[in-house]
Amino acid sequence: MNLFRNAHHYHRLLLVPALALTVSLAACQSPDKLIENKPQQNSGNVIDSPQKSYDQKNGATAPPTSHQPDPKASTETSSLNKTGPGNSGQPDQWNLESPRLKGVAIGDSNEVIHGYFGQAEDSYHLEEEAESIRVLEYDGFSIGLDQGGFVHFVEVFGSDTLAGLSGLRIGDEPEKALKELGKPDSRSDYLFIYDAAGATLKLDVNPDRDEIVSMKLLAQG
Secondary structure, three states: OHHHHHHHHHHHHHHHHHHHHHHHHHHHOOHHHHHHHOOOOOOOOOOOOHHHHHHHHOOOOOOOOOOOOOHHHHHHHHHHHHOOOOOOOOOOOOOOOOOOEOOEOOOOEHHHHHHHHOOOOEEEEEEOOOOEEEEEEEOOEEEEEOOOOEEEEEEEOOOOOOOOOOOOOOOOOHHHHHHHHOOOOEEOOOEEEEEEOOEEEEEEEEOOOOEEEEEEEEEOO
16 A cells, blocks of 8 residues: 555656646747747638639739729710700700700601610500501600601600700799790690791690690691
């Protein structure tokens, strides 16, 4: 029994110096070694392709996930759709010599209209005494084409639609038409008529609400 106790005591005496030696060696270990052994932190940038790895090594940034529209380009496109094809000078101004509504002139071709406004939301045929008119419906306005595929009339009826008529809009008071377009060739409580070169402009008025409810540019004859 004494022999076992002595052996156990002797083993504990050997263990203490061994532990001290281990702590001493750890303290003397080079800081560089500690840094090398430290696990690398994930920066959050997962390199999942050779191209991405190359870009990150050379300081390049990844392209955006979605394309942001160019404000200038958007403004130009918006402005284009608010006027109309074939305009020159000041297309927003009413001109007796070159009458237009929504930027469209009587006689413009179907190809011009389609190329400018795109596919119509709806279309149908309107039977008149002389011929059948194909009506193209868009948001807030419509365009009628004759059998040859040329513009026979243009009508604006949406309050949010720019008519390209000296700033006049659906819902404006008739007095504004007098101010912007001048004195009509014919006038009643329900209708203002302006005669122009090859076309007639008609403004339908609701006298009860004292507002313009539609604008029509029609071929003469």
